Amino acid sequence: NDDLTQKVFWLGNLVVGGLTSFVAVTVVADQVENQSFQFPGVKRPEYMVGVVAFLIGYIVNNLFMSVMGGAVTTIFVLWAEDPLGWSLTQPKHYAALHNAWLRIYPDEYNHGQGGSPPSELGSKPHAMPA
Numbered sequence: 566n567d568d569l570t571q572k573v574f575w576l577g578n579l580v581v582g583g584l585t586s587f588v589a590v591t592v593v594a595d596q597v598e599n600q601s602f603q604f605p606g607v608k609r610p611e612y613m614v615g616v617v618a619f620l621i622g623y624i625v626n627n628l629f630m631s632v633m634g635g636a637v638t639t640i641f642v643l644w645a646e647d648p649l650g651w652s653l654t655q656p657k658h659y660a661a662l663h664n665a666w667l668r669i670y671p672d673e674y675n676h677g678q679g680g681s682p683p684s685e686l687g688s689k690p691h692a693m694p695a
Contacts, residue, residue: 570637574630578623585622590615 593611596602604610643651652659 570634574627574634577630578626581626582619582623586615586619589618 590611593602593614597604597610607613648659652663
């Protein structure tokens with residue numbers, strides 16, 4: 566699960582870097598053609614600007630994707646690896662997210678409890694999914 570999202574985020578970084586580079590090269594090539602700017606000593610400045618724009622687009626998108634990657638990791642840890650620990654230490658937060666997921670994904674989300682929220686479980690032990 567984690568590896569799949571990281572690869573998608575990496576591909577997203579490449580796409581955003583490429584789009585940023587394309588826009589920068591297009592703008593600079595137009596400006597050079599119209600002689601709006603001068604780049605003394607550089608024969609084809611759009612290539613240099615394209616590389617720098619790619620790096621900037623990649624890095625900025627990577628910052629945003631790292632936040633999303635952290636959210637994916639958090640959900641994975643809380644739901645897949647230790648739901649019992651989370652429900653015992655943060656029962657209000659667990660119940661709120663549990664109920665929201667039941668509303669949004671009533672058929673897909675079961676969490677081994679048959680769809681019953683934690684408040685109905687009382688002191689019964691949680692059944693862990695197989």
